[in-house]
Amino acid sequence: MINYDIVVIGGGPAGLAAAIEARKNGIESILVIERDRELGGILQQCIHNGFGLHEFNEELTGPEYADRFIKELEDMGIDYKIDTMVLHVDNKKNIKAINSNDGFMEISTKAIILSMGCRERTRGALAIPGSRPAGILTAGTAQRYINMEGYMVGKKAFILGSGDIGLIMARRLTLEGAKVLGVAEIMPYSGGLTRNIVQCLEDYDIPLFLSHTIIDIKGKDRLEGVWVAEVDDKRIPIKGTEKYYECDTLLLSVGLIPENELSNNLGIKMDSRTQGPIVNESMETTISGIFACGNVVHVHDLVDYVTEESRRAGKFAAKYVKGLIKNSENIVKTNSGTGIGYIVPQIIRIENIDKKLKLFMRVTDVYTNIKLIIKADENVISQQKKKQLNPGEMEMVNIPLDKIPSDIAKITVELVKEGE
Amino acid sequence: MYDVTIIGAGVIGTFIARELSKYQMKILLLDKENDISKGATRANSAIIHGGYDAKTGTLMAKFNALGNPMFDKICDELKVPFKRVGSLVVAFDNEDMETINKLYERGVENGIPDVEILLGSEIKKMEPNISRKIIGGLYSKTAGIIGPWELAIALAENAMENGVELSLNTEVQDVQKNEGNYRLISNKGQIDTKYVINCAGIYADKINNMVSKESFTITPRRGEYYVLDKGIGVDFMSTVIFQCPTKLGKGILLAPTVHGNMLIGPNAENIQDKEGIQTTYEGLEFIKNTSNKSSEDIPFNKNIRTFAGLRAHPSTGDFIIGEVEDAKGFINVAGIKSPGLSSSPAIAEYVVNLLLESIENFNLKEDFNPYRQKPIVFMELNDRGKNELINRDDRYGRIICRCEMITEGEIVDTIKRPGGATTVDGIKRRVRPGAGRCQGAFCGPRIVEILARELDKDPEQVLKDGEGSNILIGETNKGKLAYGEV
Numbered sequence: 001m002i003n004y005d006i007v008v009i010g011g012g013p014a015g016l017a018a019a020i021e022a023r024k025n026g027i028e029s030i031l032v033i034e035r036d037r038e039l040g041g042i043l044q045q046c047i048h049n050g051f052g053l054h055e056f057n058e059e060l061t062g063p064e065y066a067d068r069f070i071k072e073l074e075d076m077g078i079d080y081k082i083d084t085m086v087l088h089v090d091n092k093k094n095i096k097a098i099n100s101n102d103g104f105m106e107i108s109t110k111a112i113i114l115s116m117g118c119r120e121r122t123r124g125a126l127a128i129p130g131s132r133p134a135g136i137l138t139a140g141t142a143q144r145y146i147n148m149e150g151y152m153v154g155k156k157a158f159i160l161g162s163g164d165i166g167l168i169m170a171r172r173l174t175l176e177g178a179k180v181l182g183v184a185e186i187m188p189y190s191g192g193l194t195r196n197i198v199q200c201l202e203d204y205d206i207p208l209f210l211s212h213t214i215i216d217i218k219g220k221d222r223l224e225g226v227w228v229a230e231v232d233d234k235r236i237p238i239k240g241t242e243k244y245y246e247c248d249t250l251l252l253s254v255g256l257i258p259e260n261e262l263s264n265n266l267g268i269k270m271d272s273r274t275q276g277p278i279v280n281e282s283m284e285t286t287i288s289g290i291f292a293c294g295n296v297v298h299v300h301d302l303v304d305y306v307t308e309e310s311r312r313a314g315k316f317a318a319k320y321v322k323g324l325i326k327n328s329e330n331i332v333k334t335n336s337g338t339g340i341g342y343i344v345p346q347i348i349r350i351e352n353i354d355k356k357l358k359l360f361m362r363v364t365d366v367y368t369n370i371k372l373i374i375k376a377d378e379n380v381i382s383q384q385k386k387k388q389l390n391p392g393e394m395e396m397v398n399i400p401l402d403k404i405p406s407d408i409a410k411i412t413v414e415l416v417k418e419g420e
Numbered sequence: 421m422y423d424v425t426i427i428g429a430g431v432i433g434t435f436i437a438r439e440l441s442k443y444q445m446k447i448l449l450l451d452k453e454n455d456i457s458k459g460a461t462r463a464n465s466a467i468i469h470g471g472y473d474a475k476t477g478t479l480m481a482k483f484n485a486l487g488n489p490m491f492d493k494i495c496d497e498l499k500v501p502f503k504r505v506g507s508l509v510v511a512f513d514n515e516d517m518e519t520i521n522k523l524y525e526r527g528v529e530n531g532i533p534d535v536e537i538l539l540g541s542e543i544k545k546m547e548p549n550i551s552r553k554i555i556g557g558l559y560s561k562t563a564g565i566i567g568p569w570e571l572a573i574a575l576a577e578n579a580m581e582n583g584v585e586l587s588l589n590t591e592v593q594d595v596q597k598n599e600g601n602y603r604l605i606s607n608k609g610q611i612d613t614k615y616v617i618n619c620a621g622i623y624a625d626k627i628n629n630m631v632s633k634e635s636f637t638i639t640p641r642r643g644e645y646y647v648l649d650k651g652i653g654v655d656f657m658s659t660v661i662f663q664c665p666t667k668l669g670k671g672i673l674l675a676p677t678v679h680g681n682m683l684i685g686p687n688a689e690n691i692q693d694k695e696g697i698q699t700t701y702e703g704l705e706f707i708k709n710t711s712n713k714s715s716e717d718i719p720f721n722k723n724i725r726t727f728a729g730l731r732a733h734p735s736t737g738d739f740i741i742g743e744v745e746d747a748k749g750f751i752n753v754a755g756i757k758s759p760g761l762s763s764s765p766a767i768a769e770y771v772v773n774l775l776l777e778s779i780e781n782f783n784l785k786e787d788f789n790p791y792r793q794k795p796i797v798f799m800e801l802n803d804r805g806k807n808e809l810i811n812r813d814d815r816y817g818r819i820i821c822r823c824e825m826i827t828e829g830e831i832v833d834t835i836k837r838p839g840g841a842t843t844v845d846g847i848k849r850r851v852r853p854g855a856g857r858c859q860g861a862f863c864g865p866r867i868v869e870i871l872a873r874e875l876d877k878d879p880e881q882v883l884k885d886g887e888g889s890n891i892l893i894g895e896t897n898k899g900k901l902a903y904g905e906v
Contacts, residue, residue, distance in 0.1 A: 035822065085819035087799075096803065100817035104807035122859040124725035127646065131698040132727065134884035134891050138861040149865055151879055151892040176896050220695060221888035237701075248893075 004079075005029040005321045007095055007109040009086050009262065012041020013303050014115035014294020014310040016069035021314030022113075023076050027321055031107065032073070032080035033097055039073070039080060040066030041117055042140065043303065045147045048168055050195070054304035065303060089262050091287055111289045111317040114263055114277070115310065118295040120165075121255040128160075130217025133224070139165040139253040143172065152176055154249025158226050159183040160214050162392075164192040164301060166253020171200035173249075180204070181245050184212040184228050186235055189366045191255070191392045193301055213237065214250070223248050256299040266290065273342040274298040280347040281357065282316030282325060283309065291317045298344050298360065301394055305360065309344075316352070326351040330407065337414025339363050339370070341391065350406050357399045359413065363389045367415055372397065375412040376405050385418070421612045422448045423782075424775070425604060427592055427627055428619035429453075430461040431568060432756050434575035435768035436617055440775070441582035443782045448611065449576065449584055452591035452623075454887055455846045456839055457572035459621040460760070462849065463697065463729025464643070465675055465683060466568050467660055469762040470507055470560030472527030472535050473670060479739040481530045483763030483770070488532075488562055490765035498574035499794040500567055501678035507563035507660035508543060509671075510554045510714060519664045520558045527560070534561035549656050549715050563660055567678050568761055569849045573839065578792045580838035582785070589887070592620075595630040597747060602631070615749045615775060622694045622732045624740075624754035631747040636740055638755060640694050640730040643686025644703040649722040649857050653680040661714050670758065672710045674718070679824075679852065684711050684718065690733065699726045724857050731757040741767065743774070751775065795834065795851065798827045820870070821863040823856025828870065835874045842875060844868065845885040868892070 005027050008015040011034030019032050038044060043051070046062025053059060056068070073080065084099040095107040120138035135154055137145075142153045143165060155178050159166045162185040170180045183201060188211050190197055201208050209228065215237050216227040230241035258276040260268075268277045269286040276297040277285040283293050293313035294306045319325050328349035336343050341362040348357065367389040374382040374397060381403045389395060397413065404411070424440055426433045429451035437449040451458070471488050474480035495502035511517045520537060527535035538546075540555045580586055587608065594605040595616070604611040620627045625638040648656075653676040663671035666688075675683045687703045687710075704726055711718060734740055734755025744750045753771055756763070776782065798816055801809060809829070810817040816829035834841050834850040841847040844854065844867050853867055854860030860867070868891060872879045880892045 035819065083818060085822065085825075087825070098806060098810060098817050098819070100810065100814035103810040103817060104803055106803075119858045120861050122724070122857075122861060124647070124859050125723060127699075127704055127723055127726045129699045129701045129704060129726070134889040137864075141861045141864055144865050145892060146896055149869070149879070150896050152894055152896050153891070154893055215701060217698070221884075221886045222890065 002105060002107045003029070004031045004107060004109045006031075006111045006113060006317050007107060008032045008113040008115060009089070009095075010034065010041070010115035010117055010294075010296070011039040011080060011082070012115060012117050012294065013043055013066065013069065013306050014117070014296070015113065016040075016066070016073055017307040017310035018113045018115060018291070018293055018314035018317065019078050020069060020072050020076065021311040022318045023078055025315050025318030027318045030078050031109075032078060033084050033086055034080060034082045035085045037083055039070045039082065045140070045144050046168075047147045048172070051303050054302065055307055086262060089266055091266055093289060110321045111291065113313050113317050114285070114290065114292040114296050115294045116259045116262065116296045118256040118258045118299055120252070121257055123252055126254060128214055128217060131219055133217070133219040133222050135219070135223030135248050136217070136250045137252070139163065139169045139251045142169055142251050146172060146176065152178070154178060154247075156181065156247045157249035157251060158228070158245050158247045159251045159253060161185060161252055161254035162190040162192050162197070162208060163253035163255060164196050166251055167192045167196040167200040169251055169253070170206050171204060174204045174206070178249070180206050181247055182207040182209055184209045184214060186211070186213040186231055189390060189392070191253075193393060194390070215242065217250065223250055226250055256295065258296045258299065260296060263292065263296070271342065271346055273336075274344060278346045280345050281349060281352050282319070283313035283345070284316060284320070289320050298342065301392065305394065305396070309360070328352070332408055333410045334359060335410045335412040336361070337412045339365065339367060339415030340413050343413055348411065350401075350404060353401050355401055357401065357404060358396060359399070360394055360396050361413060362394055363391055363415065366390055369418050371416045371418060373414050373416050374399060375414070376408045377410060389415070421601065421614065422446050423613070424448070424615045424617060425450065425611055425613035426617045426619060428459070428621055428624075429456045429572070429576060429586070429588070430459045430619060430621050431457065431572040431575070431761055431764045432753050432767060433617070433619035434572045434579065435764045436619065436753070436771050437579040437584045438575040438582070439768045439772045441579045441584045442784055442788045444785055445782055447579075447584045448587060448613065449579065450587040450590040450592070450606070450611075452589070454589050454883070455841070455843060455849075456576045456586075457569040457849065458886075460729055460731060461572045462569045463645075463727055464568055464731075464758070464761060465673060465686065466565055466677055467507070467675055467762070468502070468564040468566055469759040470527065470535060470563040471530055471532040471759070471762070472523050472558065472560060473665060474530070474759060476526055476529040479741060480759055480763065483739065483766040484759040485530050485532060486766035487763040491564060491566065494765055495566070495571070497790045498571070498578055498792045500571045500574050502564055502566045503678055504562060504564040505654065505659050505676060507560045507662060508538075508547070508557045509662040509664060510543065510550070510557040511664065512553055512555065512713065516664045517556055520556060523558050527558075532560065532562070535559070547657055547659065547661070549717050550661065551713060551715055565660065565676060565678050566761070573850055574792050576839045577837055578790070581792070582788055586839050592627060592630070595627070597631060602750065615751070615779070617751045617753060617771065619753045621756070622730055624732065624752065628744065628752055628754065631750050632744045633746075636755065637735045639733045639735070640691050640696060641733040641757070642689045642691050642696060642703075642728050642730055644699045644707060644728040645683050645685030645726065646704070646707060646720065646723050647725040647727070648682040648684065648719065649724050650680040652682045652719055652722050653677055656682060657715070663710070663714060672707060672714070674711060674714055679855070686729070694730070697728045697730060699728045703728070724859060733757050739763070739767070741770065743778070749778065796830060798830060799825045820866045821853030821856065823858050824852040826851055826853045831867065831870055832874060835871065842871070843883040843885055843889075844871065844891070847871070864891075
């Protein structure tokens with residue numbers, strides 16, 4: 001049996017930031033477990049820049065951003081194991097894991113930080129009809145082949161879904177000499193960041209077809225083409241709008257799903273909207289001493305926010321180990337009002353908030369000239385005017401602690417039209 | 421000169437090959453595809469039927485009744501996943517109950533044991549997630565679920581270990597009748613053989629017509645399916661749930677799989693294209709809407725894949741098994757639609773006896789080994805077993821497929837076995853990486869890498885499935901990058 005104070009499961013940006021912050025908060029005995037061949041997670045395949053604008057005030061590539069944290073982790077002497085898979089975690093915080101060097105390991109720890117990230121939604125999950133040839137890949141898998149393995153996946157591509165990875169891969173494929181015929185998005189708005197629409201599609205004259213989807217796939221062995229159709233407001237394909245695109249590659253960027261198999265086995269309570277664990281202000285799950293951060297909790301669009309959120313998990317995991325977390329009598333719930341899809345954290349113990357409460361959220365539709373209102377129970381405590389809000393861009397609000405009464409039951413965030 | 425050549429390496433061809441490998445014969449098993457089990461065997465409901473359904477007096481009824489009890493032994497010998505979970509045909513109204521009564525009587529006539537009619541309340545007790553609207557049903561205790569392609573692969577492997585030769589990518593283009601033997605003309609050259617067994621599935625009519633007049637046709641009857649994620653299998657429905665049969669088939673079913681998933685389907689559509697295994701919007705919608713009758717709570721949001729397969733529907737309406745009238749020594753095993761999988765052990769036994777009747781001088785092998793070495797399933801080992809295995813072979817310490825928890829050791833083993841995997845889907849069919857919820861998004865690149873290494877190929881040459889299904893087209897402009905190097 002190996003003993004640690006804190007074990008971090010997942011060595012991507014979330015796990016790295018959490019481990020480093022836990023050390024800064026005085027915990028010596030920390031282990032980071034990573035299933036891939038190196039630390040850094042998906043950042044290692046994101047060779048484009050645009051990372052770190054909030055965190056470092058400069059534009060870094062994914063690997064550069066990861067390297068800063070990996071260096072810091074190594075300089076601090078924090079233990080980590082790569083190529084290591086966690087097989088099982090029980091609610092007494094015993095972990096079973098394997099790798100080729102250590103064999104089968106049993107690890108006992110005082111606190112766990114879950115930072116396993118997310119996976120991509122697949123063609124299967126969407127049940128897109130048609131044949132099942134080679135040449136259909138999730139955008140992230142194509143990104144791995146191209147950026148890490150050094151192999152091209154096709155010559156003529158169509159992309160379904162306007163998630164950020166799909167947009168970035170549209171540009172990447174173009175730069176590698178492939179022709180990208182277009183991006184179809186079933187919703188009437190893009191799922192990705194505006195800057196990616198501009199820099200990855202518009203700059204390369206790649207058309208974005210909003211309210212369109214793929215209705216059929218052709219090709220026996222290798223993909224030969226896709227049928228694309230416009231959809232109505234119920235997302236049902238409209239007859240007569242079908243158009244065929246001859247292509248050998250179809251990339252899917254149709255959403256990310258937090259990877260919570262370990263969390264589910266543990267019996268941690270999940271939020272059906274985020275598909276991640278319900279967490280409190282300390283990023284602690286419904287099992288005491290088990291924390292979660294990053295894309296395993298909710299899918300972020302900027303790694304900078306992952307880092308920030310994960311620092312909180314690391315800091316409070318350290319406090320937990322030292323017995324410094326305050327257990328409040330009064331549990332405040334966050335409540336998604338009109339226009340708000342979800343809010344993280346879902347639970348707040350006001351005693352543990354330092355100066356201000358930060359809430360992450362996503363809106364349910366595109367809104368322009370709208371007011372974002374925050375209520376403590378029924379009283380408005382803050383409101384902000386917003387020019388535009390998109391479901392593809394995560395919103396956050398900071399509420400100063402002195403504005404939050406201590407005896408409330410819920411904090412509601414909602415959208416109200418200007419003038420109402 | 422081969423004694424026997426078997427055309428088609430589906431479950432029927434591999435079963436016959438394995439049964440014949442008990443005798444001192446020179447046997448060739450060939451298939452036009454690049455792997456075993458690429459036709460109907462890889463895309464069906466994965467069920468061993470009780471045997472009450474087929475019309476009494478048909479070959480389907482006979483061989484299903486005989487075949488069902490044979491699975492325990494064969495699956496034990498070959499280490500193939502098989503569970504007798506039982507099946508239920510459910511009734512929603514009195515008309516359905518009439519059908520249930522008829523099926524029960526037919527079950528008795530067909531000699532099927534352990535078939536009984538249950539009340540709606542009894543069924544609801546057995547299956548809490550079943551529709552409240554069910555008023556009764558037929559329970560068949562001996563029905564089971566199996567890994568169909570795993571069975572065919574295991575049969576081929578065992579047959580090969582007992583001396584059968586396997587020739588893939590071998591398409592028979594013509595058959596010449598000679599004095600006392602046959603010459604098969606294939607894309608790989610000529611094959612001389614004394615006996616031919618035609619198990620060509622959907623193409624069995626085409627092969628028959630190479631030696632004889634057209635006496636039957638095979639129509640591809642497509643069936644589409646949903647596959648739900650692990651955890652929605654036996655926990656959701658512990659038995660196989662059928663709706664009452666229709667003219668076209670046994671109706672939409674919910675079937676837990678041996679790996680803990682749930683299959684939902686199939687529809688039944690006669691098509692022209694013998695390669696037409698695409699799914700359709702209409703077909704999938706029909707399955708979704710129809711299956712909801714059996715249970716209103718099917719979690720279709722946990723769907724991880726859809727697929728379609730083709731049943732080999734014969735114009736005669738029954739299995740076609742026997743020597744071709746004007747081609748002595750040429751045996752058709754054709755039109756093996758449902759319950760073909762359930763009948764396969766009995767069909768193989770029958771065909772072997774048929775062959776032995778017409779040929780003499782073939783003795784049993786003394787050294788026939790009925791057992792296949794069980795592939796290691798890492799996650800089935802206890803903690804100590806896991807540790808010892810990794811110490812012995814560190815490739816078992818690397819999980820490649822995180823959804824199904826499959827190690828590199830298991831993947832390499834399945835490539836190295838006789839008739840082993842040579843493609844990404846071939847590995848998936850044998851040991852399941854890519855069959856999970858991420859559908860190979862994470863492990864795909866690693867599988868390509870392992871296949872390239874083990875088969876000494878370039879990654880661009882690695883196939884997803886059939887010939888021409890290359891995944892990668894060449895190196896990027898920058899050429900190969902080392903891991904982590906930008």
